[in-house]
Amino acid sequence: MSIEEQILEEFTSKEYEHGWSVDFEADETPLGINEDIIRFISAKKEEPEWLLRWRLEAFRLWQKMEEPKWANVSYPMIDFQAIKYYSAPKQEKKPNSLDEVDPELLKTFERLGISLQEQKRLTGVAIDAVIDSVSVATTFKDKLSELGIIFCSFSEAVQEHPELVRKYIGSVVPSNDNYYAALNSAVFSDGSFCYIPKGVRCPMELSTYFRINAANTGQFERTLIIADEGSYVSYLEGCTAPMRDENQLHAAVVEIYAAKNAEVKYSTVQNWYPGDKNGKGGIYNFVTKRGICVGDYAKISWTQVETGSAVTWKYPSCILKGDHSVGEFYSVAVTNNHQQADTGTKMLHIGKNTRSRIVSKGISAGKSQNSYRGQVEVMKRAENARNFSQCDSLLMGSLCGAHTFPYIDIKNKTAQVEHEATTSKVGEDQIFYCQQRGIDEENAVALIVNGFAKEVMNKLPMEFAVEAQKLLALTLEGSVG
Amino acid sequence: MISIKNVQASIEDKEILRGIDLEVNTGEVHAIMGPNGSGKSTLASILAGREDYEITSGSVEYFGEDLLKFDPEERAQKGIFLAFQYPVEIPGVSTTNFMKTAINKIRESRGEKALDAVNFLNLMKEKMKLVDIDQSLLSRSLNEGFSGGEKKRNEIFQMAMLEPKLAILDETDSGLDIDALKIVANGVNKLKSKNNATIVVTHYQRLLDYIAPDFVHVLYKGKIVKSGDKNLALELEEKGYDWIKEEVALV
Ligand SMILES: Nc1ncnc2c1ncn2[C@@H]1O[C@H](COP(=O)(O)OP(=O)(O)O)[C@@H](O)[C@H]1O
Numbered sequence A: 001m002s003i004e005e006q007i008l009e010e011f012t013s014k015e016y017e018h019g020w021s022v023d024f025e026a027d028e029t030p031l032g033i034n035e036d037i038i039r040f041i042s043a044k045k046e047e048p049e050w051l052l053r054w055r056l057e058a059f060r061l062w063q064k065m066e067e068p069k070w071a072n073v074s075y076p077m078i079d080f081q082a083i084k085y086y087s088a089p090k091q092e093k094k095p096n097s098l099d100e101v102d103p104e105l106l107k108t109f110e111r112l113g114i115s116l117q118e119q120k121r122l123t124g125v126a127i128d129a130v131i132d133s134v135s136v137a138t139t140f141k142d143k144l145s146e147l148g149i150i151f152c153s154f155s156e157a158v159q160e161h162p163e164l165v166r167k168y169i170g171s172v173v174p175s176n177d178n179y180y181a182a183l184n185s186a187v188f189s190d191g192s193f194c195y196i197p198k199g200v201r202c203p204m205e206l207s208t209y210f211r212i213n214a215a216n217t218g219q220f221e222r223t224l225i226i227a228d229e230g231s232y233v234s235y236l237e238g239c240t241a242p243m244r245d246e247n248q249l250h251a252a253v254v255e256i257y258a259a260k261n262a263e264v265k266y267s268t269v270q271n272w273y274p275g276d277k278n279g280k281g282g283i284y285n286f287v288t289k290r291g292i293c294v295g296d297y298a299k300i301s302w303t304q305v306e307t308g309s310a311v312t313w314k315y316p317s318c319i320l321k322g323d324h325s326v327g328e329f330y331s332v333a334v335t336n337n338h339q340q341a342d343t344g345t346k347m348l349h350i351g352k353n354t355r356s357r358i359v360s361k362g363i364s365a366g367k368s369q370n371s372y373r374g375q376v377e378v379m380k381r382a383e384n385a386r387n388f389s390q391c392d393s394l395l396m397g398s399l400c401g402a403h404t405f406p407y408i409d410i411k412n413k414t415a416q417v418e419h420e421a422t423t424s425k426v427g428e429d430q431i432f433y434c435q436q437r438g439i440d441e442e443n444a445v446a447l448i449v450n451g452f453a454k455e456v457m458n459k460l461p462m463e464f465a466v467e468a469q470k471l472l473a474l475t476l477e478g479s480v481g
Numbered sequence B: 001m002i003s004i005k006n007v008q009a010s011i012e013d014k015e016i017l018r019g020i021d022l023e024v025n026t027g028e029v030h031a032i033m034g035p036n037g038s039g040k041s042t043l044a045s046i047l048a049g050r051e052d053y054e055i056t057s058g059s060v061e062y063f064g065e066d067l068l069k070f071d072p073e074e075r076a077q078k079g080i081f082l083a084f085q086y087p088v089e090i091p092g093v094s095t096t097n098f099m100k101t102a103i104n105k106i107r108e109s110r111g112e113k114a115l116d117a118v119n120f121l122n123l124m125k126e127k128m129k130l131v132d133i134d135q136s137l138l139s140r141s142l143n144e145g146f147s148g149g150e151k152k153r154n155e156i157f158q159m160a161m162l163e164p165k166l167a168i169l170d171e172t173d174s175g176l177d178i179d180a181l182k183i184v185a186n187g188v189n190k191l192k193s194k195n196n197a198t199i200v201v202t203h204y205q206r207l208l209d210y211i212a213p214d215f216v217h218v219l220y221k222g223k224i225v226k227s228g229d230k231n232l233a234l235e236l237e238e239k240g241y242d243w244i245k246e247e248v249a250l251v
């Protein structure tokens, strides 16, 4: 047996750190989905009639749709009638401030490493935290509202700013966009809402933490970010889930709307439970994320560090409609054990002089499969569109796979599209070199992998970058090759 | 300091080292010379703990301990340093970052606290001067796109940073022009003390003009066939290796 294989054999998967669950009294629907369930959710949230109709319409569309099968992932058929579509931790009444939030919930967040109180005082990061289906607490709301920034849970936005929600919901990701987007539109439970008014630079990072807690529960959150003309916002999203034997479904939708001269940075550190080392359990993460640069010179930048989930199906995309608008996608996707990831982006160039940049770093270890899927489309009208794509894969051991599926579709001759791809292996030589300097194998791998992913990690806001680095190391612990 | 006794080693059943005996004390500089393929790098790798080789017999004692039972990183933590003949590239990791990780791991193994940013920077500055290396090189990805000379100089810089007890330089002179050679030699000489030792592996006599060895050994076909003082190196320079080969053939 080669050293590589031996080390792989020794594979001691670090237990998933966030794997515990708390017993709240949950307020929840029975298993399964039908129109009554949707009416229940909508009523629970005291939604206006138009939103209920919107949900029901999405549900009817969904029923006629088929689960997509084109991704390079395989998993058993999902029984959509065996999922709970709504589970809210029970609270006596709506909290007005953090002090009124259920202390058990707050403890949950502290165990997650995000004490809201701490965050509130120290970091200057405004947080909206969503457990299972309900948004629990949003910090810093007052300070933000002075600037006219709205940052709240989706449900709250439906109550307080129905005109904005009605105008923009589904405008970037229509409910018939794809199977999971349709399902989300029908049953979405909560999520975050953000509006940055004209000319305002949001002075702090806005952050959302998602956590699935209850068993058999799907999480279907919806995020809507609207950046009005000349505004700027940097938005962070983090997620975790407890360890469970059965697979759980997460089907979120994120919509970003960027007006003229607006800039939105959206960063994700995804750490859903990936399943155990034999591939049992874990989250199915089927997410639709899309942004539209509606106005000229608008810019949307996606940065993601994907370490969790059993199966990931996710393609944060940009529609570059405004002239001179810019789309970026920076991704690190790590898979280990039996994880499968099919992730990438889609850049749709519609406006003139639009530019897009794609940097994808895939790291595969164990028996995992890691696919990059990217599409660059240049429409007829898009004079001088430019795209640069860089897709690098790093393999650890010989049992994993890395795949690249770049699609390019150009309808304008002036377009300049470049694609570069590399595949490399973490070499024994590199590890020995590190060891010779006193760095043990685990740390050597962490160092090499973080070096490989550096270009993307550098795009993350500071407080996230540190966490992301640790996560990379953690995900790959023991997987040297 | 280190006592190598009858070390035999092979790779994939091919015998490479056929009984090496070598004794190095603190304060000494030993040169190991020999034609290509004679096993010099293999010996260096075995001391550093590379696992590709099977050690079929013999022993290595280092400060009274059995060296061979330690992992490579433990050996490094105990003060063994190898300047590689072919330093490896690590994309995205700067020398600075690499050294910070290395130093703190070594300190951790000794129960010492991690160096804070200020002390680390001061140490860097001091050692940069010693080997005349530029900050910009240290900020770049380790060895990526470095010239041959830059790689070797970087190895010596790392050696200066880690202050090893036993430094093994594997053909650090190859690929260096005369100025770079002097800088490297100067670095090695300045780091020399009565508490550490150096094994200089080289193919040519050239480096030994600047690093004066106390002992010179000739390694040929996996055995040390001749040992002497620095005059042996001069003799080799003059006559080449053929006379050694003939002597060995006669035995
Ligand atoms: N990994 C290896 N696999 C097979 N043979 C090797 C390997 N490493 C070294 N050798 C062989 O061992 C012998 C000694 O090599 P080496 O120690 O590199 O010599 P030197 O450094 O003196 O030039 C050579 O014949 C070389 O081909």
Ligand SMILES: [Mg+2]
Pocket (backbone or CB within 6 Å): B040, B041, B042, B085, B170, B171
């Ligand atoms: Mg050699």
